[in-house]
């Protein structure tokens with residue numbers, strides 16, 4: 012890793028182990044231009060690519076064609092309103108109502124390590140693992156200073172970017188758009204990969220040709236969302252899992268975002284990412300600064316596998332924190348699909364007794380334990396234990412569960428308020444709403460106005476008070492509706508456009524306080540399943556509930572899309588009952604276990620009611636989890652085959668860091684007549700090592716397994732899964 016400024020050429024060069032990122036300063040006006048991002052180069056003499064030698068030349072020499080310059084130059088951080096008609100990264104409105112702004116380089120600093128981002132989650136690293144370039148630019152006319160941050164890592168091929176805007180003038184101005192990163196590239200014929208979804212159908216991989224104009228994915232739902240994901244990759248046409256070039260961006264943020272690519276009239280490609288400008292307007296007073304969230308950039312010339320490896324490595328080592336970062340998580344049993352709202356202490360203890368006898372390690376009590384909540388139409392905000400359901404209170408239940416040798420976990424949805432709640436009756440103005448307009452309900456609830464300090468403090472005390480009252484070792488933090496009716500009763504009218512972002516900042520503040528006061532707590536984020544599965548939340552919780560769809564076959568596609576970016580250790584995955592509650596499908600219990608093994612692993616069923624043959628399989632699955640979880644959590648993940656593409660079978664592999672063992676999961680979806688075995692080519696092994704297939708006498712070289720492959724026999728029946736464990740001898 013290195014960051015160098017070549018003064019004569021006015022070139023910055025950032026290197027990670029296998030990639031280089033190059034930009035340069037041009038003209039007397041000090042425009043900052045993008046030159047190159049790609050395979051690592053030692054040569055930095057690439058300023059000839061900056062397009063300042065072709066007409067219209069630079070504005071200081073040809074102001075007559077300033078507009079042509081603005082509209083073609085590959086800006087590192089493009090600004091709006093002065094002649095660049097491509098999508099900008101920064102737009103402001105002055106008190107006079109004007110919008111144009113610019114960025115001219117002023118100075119830079121090269122820092123060891125990586126500064127944190129005030130109020131925001133971000134990747135981190137020390138001086139051995141990363142270094143940071145801070146480039147300061149100014150728009151004197153607007154009284155604005157812009158700081159661009161670039162961090163290069165030494166142990167993974169990642170560059171992160173973020174932006175800070177300062178008002179150095181005497182009057183306030185309004186930020187109407189602040190993106191965090193941009194890549195202005197030249198002449199590539201790209202496909203665009205994004206992750207699309209819906210409730211219970213999150214993060215399905217979508218690939219399409221990039222055409223002229225703007226193509227984007229976005230959310231202005233107040234969260235990163237089920238529907239689109241804060242991720243975008245541009246890949247060369249020939250890109251496969253193993254080959255081809257990939258430029259990817261992922262946003263370390265949990266609120267509104269836009270990720271987009273624009274192909275210009277000159278075949279330039281501008282890829283950018285940041286907070287969605289919809290309903291965003293931030294008033295910046297003189298002397299104040301605004302910190303925009305971080306974007307993670309990955310370049311790979313080894314196809315999607317190369318990209319995935321870099322993201323996984325970064326998130327495992329430079330984003331996830333806390334006690335459970337590298338630790339095996341307790342196998343949990345969650346009562347949601349087992350009982351929904353219909354439970355009592357007695358019922359929960361019956362589940363816990365049976366579960367503990369089978370080796371399950373933690374009981375999680377889901378929605379319905381507080382206020383008058385016996386359906387989803389009331390009581391959010393009334394975080395008082397319902398003693399009719401839980402006679403003897405929470406402490407009694409937790410103590411009884413602990414006596415069984417099990418841990419206890421609990422569900423909250425702290426950001427919400429039901430219209431039918433004591434909280435709403437006493438504080439109707441605490442809900443987000445537009446005064447005078449009937450607010451839109453979703454799941455019969457409103458969202459709390461977390462831009463208000465007293466609301467944040469109330470929420471925190473509710474959650475923390477419950478956690479202080481008993482030995483609770485896990486929290487599932489849910490968020491079950493998206494934001495509408497953006498209005499705060501407290502923010503002044505010229506700050507209403509800050510509500511979306513202030514809301515996200517408050518969620519981060521709450522989780523920051525919680526993880527500081529309860530450092531041993533295992534926190535799992537959730538949002539109607541996986542609508543807030545993003546790097547922002549991963550900074551606070553090492554795992555996130557992946558989807559409300561627990562069907563093993565549906566999960567193949569959801570987990571494939573999620574694992575394209577996020578490590579397996581982060582994916583909440585449970586074995587649930589059949590017929591499956593979301594799709595009605597019946598799959599073998601064994602398959603459900605094998606698919607859930609690729610995530611955090613747990614159960615979501617009434618263990619006292621499931622068929623005996625399924626229940627009898629649980630101790631085996633528990634043993635399987637203990638045997639393989641270190642490998643699953645720490646190992647390198649490889650996608651071998653994708654059911655979503657071949658419509659036949661799915662296959663993935665995990666290889667230990669020392670390449671001493673590998674676990675291959677093969678899931679056949681629908682069986683077909685007269686097929687023999689399938690040949691699978693493995694990845695990531697040591698070509699010189701010999702690997703034994705556990706439970707057999709078969710032994711093959713890593714080379715043969717990777718280049719020639721191995722046979723996996725065709726299982727009998729539908730929805731059948733098998734695990735193949737290889738270890739070096």
Ligand code: GLA
Pocket residue numbers: 347377378387422489491537538539540541556558559
């Ligand atoms: C969301 C979660 C579920 C469950 C319910 C409870 O849908 O994703 O797992 O906790 O809320 O209301």
